[in-house]
Amino acid sequence: MAELKSNLPQGTLDLLILKAVAFDPVHGYAIAQRLEQVSRGVVQVPEGSLYPALHRLENRGLLAADWKKTDTGREAKFYRLTRKGRKQLEAEAAGWQRLTEAIGLILGMADGGAQ
C-alpha cells in the first residue's frame, strides 16, 4: 500500500474551503464531505485541519457563520462567504492557476533530452 494520503500543500486548504462555501452556506462537517466527494477522494480534510482553518477564515473576515438546524435536525454552524471572502477566493483561485501553470512549465522541462 503506497501512500494514498494526499496531504494538501500549505495554504491550499483555505482556497478549497472558500470555494466549497461559495455556492451556499454549509457547515464544517459537510464541507469536508463535499471536498472529498468532488475530488473523488483525493482531497481529504481531517477535522484537526478543518476547524482551525474555519476559525482562521472567520477571524480574517472572509467567512461568517450562523447556527442553524441541519436536515437531520441538529444544530450546526453554517458558514458563508463575506464580500471580502469572495474577493479573496477570486484572488487565490487566480494565484493557484498562475502557480500550477508555472510548475507545469518546470515539470515539463526536458530532463532527458538535449540540454
Added chain:
Amino acid sequence: MAELKSNLPQGTLDLLILKAVAFDPVHGYAIAQRLEQVSRGVVQVPEGSLYPALHRLENRGLLAADWKKTDTGREAKFYRLTRKGRKQLEAEAAGWQRLTEAIGLILGMADGGAQ
C-alpha cells in the same frame, strides 16, 4: 501593488528542486535561477528556503553532492539525483498531477450559477 510574491505551497519546493536537478548536476545558486527562468519569474526561491531544502534532500538520500568548479572558475556544490531521488521525483510529480486535477475539479464547481 498587489501581492506579487508567489509563495510556494509547503512541500512543493522539494519537487521543483528534484526536477531542476534531474537533467544534470547543478549547484544551488543555479537551481534557483533555473526555476525562476523556466517559470517566467513566477517561482522564486529565496536562499533561506533553498539551502535548507537542499540539505534536507541530501540527508534523506535523494540528492548527492560533489564540489566542482563552475564555468566562472569558482568552487560550488553540484547536486545530482540519486536513484532513490529519481524514484521520489516520479512519485511526487504523479502526486502533484493527481492533486492539481482534484483541485481543478473543486474549483470547477459551479458557484455562481443559481442564486
Added chain:
DNA sequence: TAAGATATATAGAAGTGCGAGGCATCATGG
C-alpha cells in the same frame, strides 16, 4: 444501553518557508 454517524472544538507535535544576517571569491572600474 451500546454503537456509530453526525457535528464542533482544542492542544501539542512536527514540518516548512522565509527574512535577515554573515562569510568568501571574482571581475570591473574609478
Added chain:
DNA sequence: CCATGATGCCTCGCACTTCTATATATCTTA
C-alpha cells in the same frame, strides 16, 4: 589599490500550517 556588485554558500529564529489525538454532545438504530 580599493570599492562595488555579482556569484556562491550557510545558519538562526520566527511564523505559519497541518495532523494526530482527544474531548464533548446529539441523534438514530439495534
